[in-house]
Amino acid sequence: MVPADIPRALQTERLLLRAPRQEDGPAVYRAVAESLPELRRWMVWAQQPLDAAGYTSNMAAAAEAFTARTELRYLIWDASGRDLLGSTGFHALNWEVPKGEIGYWIHSAQAGKGYATEAAQALTRFGFETLGFRRIEIRCDALNAPSAAVARRAGYAQDARLVNNAVATGQVHELRDTLVFSRVK
Secondary structure (H helix, E strand, C coil), X not given: CCCCCCCCEEECCCEEEECCCHHHHHHHXXXXXXXXXXXXXXXXXXXXXXXXXXXXXXXXXXXXXXHHCCCEEEEEEECCCCCEEEEEEEEEEECCCCEEEEEEEECHHHCCCCHHHHHHHHHHHHHHHCCCCCEEEEEXXXXXXXXXXXXXXXXCEEEEEEEXXXXXXXXXXXEEEEEEEEEEC
């Protein structure tokens, strides 16, 4: 059952996780553009990034998806809400189980400061306590050691290694393994 009232913002000690708004497009565009070399290594969507207008449309669509409860994306801001640090949220939602998958990326200049872990921990608590999830997953390329470390630091156990599960981003002739981490209630 889909919860009727899902908060559009979550606060942690250092972060504000806030649902996207159309006017966030320029900030997301800048953060992605400044982080492209790292994002292209792991993110399919970063292979052909949008222009500024495209990210404005993307944020409008993300806001609509949040309202429809088909995806719960949260932008990661510093605690004051001024500086965009990245993006996170629940994807692959299945309200019948109920379960979701956490995804995340951090602006390259802000990487290594624990923001992805803090966001994943906050979403995990929120998912279990507020959304009533019974299972939450984090998936990543097996070669993406920083992402796997976030999952482990957030208390996730590795369930599986899906061998030759995906095509490497930007390299159509190279297959990659996917790590699946989970926490259950």
